[in-house]
Amino acid sequence: MESLTSGPLYKNVMESLDHAASIINCDPNVLVRLRQPRRAMIFSIPVRMDDYKVKVFTGYRVQYSSSLGPFKGGIRYHQDVNLSEVAGLAALMTFKTSLLNLPLGGAKGGVRVNPGELSRTEKQSLTRRFTTELGPFIGPQEDIPAPDMGTDAQTMAWMMDTYSQQKGFAQPGVVTGKPVDIGGSLGRVSSTGHGVIHVADRACQFRKMEFKDCTVAIQGFGNVGQHAADLAYQKGAKVIAVSDVSGGLFNGDGLDIPELIKYVNEQKVVKGFPGAQVISNDELLELEVDVLAPCALDGVINEHNMKDIKAKIVVEGANGPTTKKAADYLAAQNTLIVPDILANGGGVIVSYFEWVQDVQNYYWDIEQVEHNMKKTILKAFDRVATFAEEEKVDFRSAAMAVSVRHLEKAMLLRGLYPR
Ligand code: GLU
Numbered sequence: 001m002e003s004l005t006s007g008p009l010y011k012n013v014m015e016s017l018d019h020a021a022s023i024i025n026c027d028p029n030v031l032v033r034l035r036q037p038r039r040a041m042i043f044s045i046p047v048r049m050d051d052y053k054v055k056v057f058t059g060y061r062v063q064y065s066s067s068l069g070p071f072k073g074g075i076r077y078h079q080d081v082n083l084s085e086v087a088g089l090a091a092l093m094t095f096k097t098s099l100l101n102l103p104l105g106g107a108k109g110g111v112r113v114n115p116g117e118l119s120r121t122e123k124q125s126l127t128r129r130f131t132t133e134l135g136p137f138i139g140p141q142e143d144i145p146a147p148d149m150g151t152d153a154q155t156m157a158w159m160m161d162t163y164s165q166q167k168g169f170a171q172p173g174v175v176t177g178k179p180v181d182i183g184g185s186l187g188r189v190s191s192t193g194h195g196v197i198h199v200a201d202r203a204c205q206f207r208k209m210e211f212k213d214c215t216v217a218i219q220g221f222g223n224v225g226q227h228a229a230d231l232a233y234q235k236g237a238k239v240i241a242v243s244d245v246s247g248g249l250f251n252g253d254g255l256d257i258p259e260l261i262k263y264v265n266e267q268k269v270v271k272g273f274p275g276a277q278v279i280s281n282d283e284l285l286e287l288e289v290d291v292l293a294p295c296a297l298d299g300v301i302n303e304h305n306m307k308d309i310k311a312k313i314v315v316e317g318a319n320g321p322t323t324k325k326a327a328d329y330l331a332a333q334n335t336l337i338v339p340d341i342l343a344n345g346g347g348v349i350v351s352y353f354e355w356v357q358d359v360q361n362y363y364w365d366i367e368q369v370e371h372n373m374k375k376t377i378l379k380a381f382d383r384v385a386t387f388a389e390e391e392k393v394d395f396r397s398a399a400m401a402v403s404v405r406h407l408e409k410a411m412l413l414r415g416l417y418p419r
Helices: 009-025 028-034 083-100 121-139 153-167 188-206 221-235 257-267 280-286 326-331 348-362 366-391 396-414
Strands: 039-048 052-066 071-078 106-110 143-147 215-219 238-244 248-250 276-280 291-294 313-315 337-338
Touching: 009 028, 009 083, 009 276, 009 326, 009 396, 028 396, 039 083, 039 121, 039 188, 052 121, 071 083, 071 348, 083 106, 083 348, 083 366, 106 121, 106 313, 106 326, 121 280, 143 153, 153 326, 188 221, 188 291, 188 313, 188 337, 188 348, 188 366, 215 221, 215 280, 221 238, 221 291, 238 257, 238 280, 238 326, 238 396, 248 280, 257 280, 276 313, 326 337, 326 396, 348 366
Parallel strands: 071 106, 071 143, 215 238, 215 291, 291 313, 313 337
Antiparallel strands: 039 052, 052 106, 238 248, 248 276
């Protein structure tokens, strides 16, 4: 049996939780509960591949906490997905929704598969069977999945359709991040990346810097990285480096982001884009920039490279990109780390708006979505900044402390059942 709690990400999140709990003097009965998910599920997902042979994939859903509302969190397709990683990410979702003051709990799901190796038909079969297995445990009032790494709006459309087929009528509120034509929200696709930049801008103000005068490096050029780069460019900042699995690009005068996005839409990777020097992913992280936004995998800033990180501000677009040890080291060097549960919260904020729109059958215009997302994420930023200044702690500890304090209140008010 796979271990739930032994993975590096889970341990890392628990270390941050314990530290935050000590700062706010959290009730030990609350803490002991918060250190374990409510439930964790492992599914076998048989899929008939294009060669007609059946392959069995392993899927997971960890429903971490529902103290604040229905479980909420993405579904990840990646070859390294495992139970403990999904549990760590589910815990992070719990702290994210709490910090953002959304009436939602935290969950995460995943399938151990390289989505790049699946045909469209295979991906659809996998998604539909996984949704069927998840069926008894998800629903608009129970648990609402969304996209994450390796999944997108099309994946959510298949999930929504499968769930709805089995209910007998359309159930748009069962997942968020759907295409707009079937009940998705305007602005959901760009929301995480845009949120990263709203937060980066506010972090610059906090440090008495002007975002438009900043140099920016972005690791990861998927959905989050692309939209972050795009908004940073629109705001006038110089995006001097980006990278993806194919490697990195550097141009000290600033990359032409609209052209690069067009290039990546056609070529699928940043490699080969003209007018830029080739660098590695590691070199990108170590550039002397004002703002570094790691928007790819977890654990990329760690004890091995922390001493080489030169960015003034690190905005965590990915989930868990900085280990606790590296975060503590960098905070001591006066690097401002805006943690994942705040920095990448734009996605789940607009997911919440999408769910509200689905439940009400009343859809908002893009201005309303973007205005409310920005307001929500910046309010959370200000709560964290105030706590950090008052308690003289770093942003990462402050974000976790504000989140845990809200969860603690809710859990104590609801009490333990049966006693
Ligand atoms: N997967 C995204 C995250 O990690 C979004 C989750 C959601 O929208 O429910 O925050």
